[in-house]
Amino acid sequence: MTRAIASGAIHLPGFLDVESQRGLVGRCRELMDGDPAGYVPTVRGGGKMHVRMLCLGHHWNGQTYAYEPTRSDHDDRPAPPLPEDLRRLAQSAANAAGMPLDPDVCIMNYYPADGRMGLHQDKDESPESISAGLPVVSVSVGDTARFLFGGLKRKDPVEVVWLASGDAFVFGGPARLRHHGVTRIMPNTAPPELALTGRFNLTFRRY
Numbered sequence: 001m002t003r004a005i006a007s008g009a010i011h012l013p014g015f016l017d018v019e020s021q022r023g024l025v026g027r028c029r030e031l032m033d034g035d036p037a038g039y040v041p042t043v044r045g046g047g048k049m050h051v052r053m054l055c056l057g058h059h060w061n062g063q064t065y066a067y068e069p070t071r072s073d074h075d076d077r078p079a080p081p082l083p084e085d086l087r088r089l090a091q092s093a094a095n096a097a098g099m100p101l102d103p104d105v106c107i108m109n110y111y112p113a114d115g116r117m118g119l120h121q122d123k124d125e126s127p128e129s130i131s132a133g134l135p136v137v138s139v140s141v142g143d144t145a146r147f148l149f150g151g152l153k154r155k156d157p158v159e160v161v162w163l164a165s166g167d168a169f170v171f172g173g174p175a176r177l178r179h180h181g182v183t184r185i186m187p188n189t190a191p192p193e194l195a196l197t198g199r200f201n202l203t204f205r206r207y
Contacts, residue, residue: 001013001014002096002097005149005159005161005169005171006149006159006171006174006175006178007173007174007175008099008133008135008171008172008173008174008175008176009149009169009170009171009175009178010097010098010099010169010170010171011161011163011167011168011169012093012096012097012167012168012169012170013164013166013167014164014166014167015093015096015139015166015167015168016139016141016166016168017166018166018191018193018194020166021141021165021166021191021193021194022193022194024089024139024141024200025141025142025194025195025196025200027083027085027086028108028110028141028200028202031054031056031080031083031108032052032054032108032110032200034080036054036071036075036077036080037054038052038053038054038108038110039052039053039054039074039075040052040053041053041062041073041074042062042063042073043062043063044062044063044065049062049117050111050112050114050115050116050117051109051110051111051112051115051116051117052109052110052112053107053108053109053110054080054107054108055071055079055105055106055107055108056079056080056081056082056083056086056105056106056107056108057079057081057082057103057104057105057106057207058079058104058105058207059071059072059079060105060107060124061073065124066124067105067124067125067207082103082104082105082106086106086202086204087102087103087106087204089139089202090103090106090137090139090202090204091103093137093139093168093170094135094137094170094204096168096170097135097137097168097170099134099135099170099172099173101134101135101137101172101204101205101206102206103137103204103205103206104206104207105125105204105205105206105207106202106203106204107202107203108200108201108202109200109201109202109203110198110199110200111142111143111145111182111185111198111199111200111201112185112197112198113143113185113187113197113198114185115182115185115198115199116181116182116183116184116185117181117182118181119148119150119154119158119179119180119181120179120180120181121177121178121179121180122136122176122177122180122203122205123177125205125206125207126207129205129206129207130176130177133172133173133174133176134172134176134205134206135170135171135172135173135176135205136170136171136172136176136203136204136205137168137169137170137203137204137205138163138168138169138170138201138202138203138204139167139168139201139202139204140163140164140165140166140167140168140169140199140200140201140202141165141166141190141194141196141199141200142165142190142194142196142197142198142199142200143165143185143186143187143188143189143190143196143197143198143199144162144163144164144165144185144186144189144190144199145162145163145182145184145185145186145199145201146160146162146182146183146184146185146186147160147161147162147163147169147180147181147182148160148161148179148180148181148182148183149161149171149178149179149180150178150179150180151178151179152177152178152179153179154179156179158179163201164189165189165190165191165194165199166191182201185198185199
């Protein structure tokens with residue numbers, strides 16, 4: 001089932017079944033706690049993000065808001081590669097939304113019970129990627145998130161989309177630069193089979 005939120009923005013409720021979700025949770029834990037491990041970034045102005053982040057393929061630097069090959073804002077380690085199974089997952093979700101994508105970046109965020117993400121645009125990719133309207137693919141597992149999807153301007157009205165475990169959300173084309181964010185995580189809403197508190201969210205894009 002697909003649900004159009006706006007032109008170029010597609011919600012895919014229940015994109016992953018519970019067994020696939022369980023496998024993805026295990027994969028996320030393996031990568032987030034691996035070597036190099038995820039960390040809580042410090043952004044411009046010195047504030048800490050409210051998520052734990054691991055970038056695959058290219059690293060997103062919270063100080064410069066730019067992609068780079070190494071984690072120069074943290075430990076100078078090279079960004080781990082984007083695994084083929086996750087790349088295929090993103091391609092599958094994009095295809096289901098009618099927007100093909102061959103991603104080379106995944107930003108994996110773990111949201112604890114008090115995790116959140118302010119309204120922002122995904123605009124740090126290459127000019128070629130953005131001008132082509134190549135989509136961002138988001139896949140969620142764990143507790144439900146209250147996701148806001150707004151307009152091209154920060155003050156534009158927002159729509160609330162509840163992203164449950166196993167949902168995907170794809171936005172590209174005319175929706176590629178729309179503002180979005182997460183205001184809260186709903187505790188104890190993850191399928192019990194996942195044995196997960198909090199939420200993993202993976203966003204894929206083409207740099």
